[in-house]
Amino acid sequence: MKFEIEAMHCGGCARGVTKAIQSVDPAASVNVDLDKRHVTVDSSADPAAITAKLDAAGFPPRQLD
Structure with missing residues (x-):
């Protein structure tokens, strides 16, 4: 599955998403x-479930x- 996440701007964001x-x-x-x-x-x-966790x-x- 593939997502676009506009709020992801830096390495810290990428770690949070992961x-x-x-x-x-x-x-x-x-x-x-x-x-x-x-x-x-x-x-x-x-x-x-992944979408809900990313939202949260x-x-x-x-x-x-």
Whole structure:
């Protein structure tokens, strides 16, 4: 799954996003592209659960696929 996260501006944001996603699925593979503000996630977790956790962490996502 792929998300666009407008609120992600720096390495600290990227770490926060990764931590939020891995709190839902500790085995998730997270690839962050700060320039595009995109995050690609390889996970078996429900996308809605990841979206809700990112929202709660202050990084509202828009799912791209």
